[in-house]
Amino acid sequence: MLNVIVPTLNAAKDWPRFAPAILKCVRPEQVLIVDSESTDDTIELASEAGFKLCSVARAKFNHGGTRQMAAEMLPDAEILVYMTQDAVLAEPDALAKLQAAFGDPNVAAVYGRQLPRPGADPIEIHARNFNYPALSQTRSLSSRKQFGIKTVFLSNSLAAYRRSALMEVGGFPTNVIFGEDTITAARMLLAGYKIGYVAEARAYHSHSYTWMQEFKRYFDIGVLHSREHWLLEEFGQASGEGKRFLQSELTYLWRNAAAQLPVALTRTFGKMLGYRLGRAEDQLPLEIKRRLSMHPGFWVKPVANTHGL
Template identity: 65%
Template sequence: MNFFVVVPTLNAAEGWSRLTSLLLGSIAADRVLILDSSSTDETTSLAAVAGFRVHAIARSEFNHGGTRQLAAELLPDAEILVFLTQDIELAQPDAIHCLLEAFSEPSVAAAYGRQLPRRGATPVEAHARFYNYPAQSGVRTLSSREQLGFKAIFISNSFAAYRREALMAVGGFPRDVVFGEDTITAARLLLAGWKIAYVAEAKVYHSHSYTWKQEFRRYFDIGVLHHRESWMLNEFGGAGGEGSRFVRSELRYLWPRYWWLIPSALIHTAAKLLGYRFGRGENLFSISMKRRLSMNRLFWN
């Protein structure tokens, strides 16, 4: 199986060993493409020393969808494209090969692995990983929306792989999105009759501890995504029900062992909800205001 690993980077030198320690031991270096957004640290030199392919773009040109689509176009001979983010750590030497096993089924167009909480993660961020990435693998089809609703198109390009033929057949990654290029692509693939696999046996460490302001900005971007790509809500249902289930699960996880974190968790939930509603109503705001509200501020330039 001809595959390549793609890692978009920006000033990734500080966590370089965490990213590459197991990566270098599991696949050939020339199978890795570093797509760098004009880092000002040693990222590109470290990548070159490691033997990785390096392609640089202007920082202003970065887009979550467009940059990954560029990678797909730079690697026309790839059968499978594996995407990682610079802040992940492989939890096992064979994580990527384990993920690739999903493509032995010809109808699988995309697969994503299990994200475990990073070492030292807070209980709140650990719960988010346990909730979204369970221990059981599964394969989703378009009919999965009847049971899962919007969750049927859940996927994360922090650790995901795509059959290039299928990806290109649905138009590739959207080139100009503030957030959620993976979700849009997953929806298109299911609607086109492909399957998406969740491979719980392929594991990485990856989680974040966001402040309430960061949560607000992140969910503002999600709201913008859902406003602009409302067809996804029409096809797979709204995200409100899933959000309510997440909050109930989080409270059960925190009580009683981490009871003192519940007030903070509720504040974060309120910030998410408010940010999401502002994002859905983005037409009420000027570009300069949207830039201030967004986590991905360069998108609005």
């Protein structure tokens, strides 16, 4: 059995595109909405669609812990698909294509291709094309020699997990700022499993971040790498992948949108600064970290295990 889990917060604006697309792929009762005290019509819309519903206090939401809680609510699901409320499935068989990858018993998790949203700017388009190419692949632990830190790349905006393998590696971590998908992928690879990328399973999902949002996102990546330093020890530093991305981005913009080059360079500087500050977060006051982070709620309280919510 396959079940879809979607954390939501004020998702009404995304609903007209998100809900019809997912209902072309699965039955309503296969979808679990985990809502964080939305103040719009999200709960009503989910109920009208026939989706299963549960709630979590917004202050207690945790990217890993809340997703793990949802997994434990679905003990009969063999495959758990995680999506975000702004990811719009591109074809009615997108989830079936993800599920088919589990025909290999050594595959523990797979993720799909994220396409630029309609109206995406050139920087968005390049980022999606760079991170989600048209060619499918399967990675194992030995792939780290070729891909380095990219070996553990995986996104819960459109990802599926073999439930038994997820539980075998301890489930999602419950005390990370974000990157629960990355950590889980790494644990699975170290346990001898494989991670699949299914380019044919597609969804529209991208963001037009401001330079400040980029800064904050990379601050949080730095925090993740600082606190989970074993990721870099096992799979390599992030600097090589960053250089490869920058070279690709500048080449793409030079050919397609040269006027965006100054913007891209400014954003690159912000990302580098944010990442370095995140790596040094243990030297920063708590209030400063809260202001620099894209997830300020992570810093206002000790992060608790959310399984009992």
